[in-house]
Amino acid sequence: EDxxxxxxxxxxxxxxxxxSLNCSYTVSGLRGLFWYRQDPGKGPEFLFTLYSxxxxxxxxxxxxxxxxxxxxxxxxxxxxEDSATYLCAVQGPxxxxxxxxxxxxxxxxx
Amino acid sequence: xxxxxxxxxxQVLKTGQSMTLQCAQDMNHNSMYWYRQDPGMGLRLIxxxxxxxxxxxxxxxxxxxxSRLNKREFSLxxxxxxxxxxxxxxxxxxxxxxxxxxxxxxxxxxxTVV
Numbered sequence: 597e598d599x600x601x602x603x604x605x606x607x608x609x610x611x612x613x614x615x616s617l618n619c620s621y622t623v624s625g626l627r628g629l630f631w632y633r634q635d636p637g638k639g640p641e642f643l644f645t646l647y648s649x650x651x652x653x654x655x656x657x658x659x660x661x662x663x664x665x666x667x668x669x670x671x672x673x674x675x676x677e678d679s680a681t682y683l684c685a686v687q688g689p690x691x692x693x694x695x696x697x698x699x700x701x702x703x704x705x706x
Numbered sequence: 707x708x709x710x711x712x713x714x715x716x717q718v719l720k721t722g723q724s725m726t727l728q729c730a731q732d733m734n735h736n737s738m739y740w741y742r743q744d745p746g747m748g749l750r751l752i753x754x755x756x757x758x759x760x761x762x763x764x765x766x767x768x769x770x771x772x773s774r775l776n777k778r779e780f781s782l783x784x785x786x787x788x789x790x791x792x793x794x795x796x797x798x799x800x801x802x803x804x805x806x807x808x809x810x811x812x813x814x815x816x817x818t819v820v
Contacts, residue, residue, distance in 0.1 A: 632808075639814050642809065
């Protein structure tokens with residue numbers, strides 16, 4: 597059974613204070629690891645897909661990395677508008693479903 | 707290009723009532739999904755449709771039925787609502803864009819069963 601664990605559950609940062617969010621996973625045959633951002637009252641918004649260990653992707657202040665057991669979402673010099681819940685999900689070999697973690701709620705104070 | 711549209715946005719039902727949640731996508735995607743999101747549980751797959759004319763159960767299908775009406779539309783029906791079905795429901799479709807693919811989600815339906 598695929599499993600995804602995200603840590604920490606909640607993270608408070610000051611504006612400009614860089615940090616990382618962790619996503620640990622177990623899946624037999626990873627087809628893709630996904631990062632999403634979710635704002636209150638909204639649906640998840642797609643950020644990145646990573647396919648294999650060693651892969652990295654960047655978008656503005658966000659950088660996602662992948663190893664065989666975990667993924668990190670690095671946030672460099674965050675701004676208050678980066679405040680959101682960040683969700684990690686994996687897709688196994690069946691390709692028919694995503695297994696989500698519970699998310700990390702990020703708050704960036706000005 | 708609206709993406710994935712869900713209706714209604716909010717709904718309150720009494721126990722035992724039935725209702726259908728509607729979802730439509732305008733991106734010509736083959737695969738569509740229904741998830742529910744509950745505090746402390748994350749997003750869980752209810753049903754999915756890999757292509758028009760096919761549907762399959764996900765992780766938590768009990769108490770739900772689905773219909774893939776055509777390529778654009780995928781509806782979720784609660785035949786006899788229960789308080790345990792109080793949740794936020796999200797519809798999604800699968801995006802394939804070159805070397806990068808993901809899932810596009812709707813804005814959700816917030817359902818309360820009393």
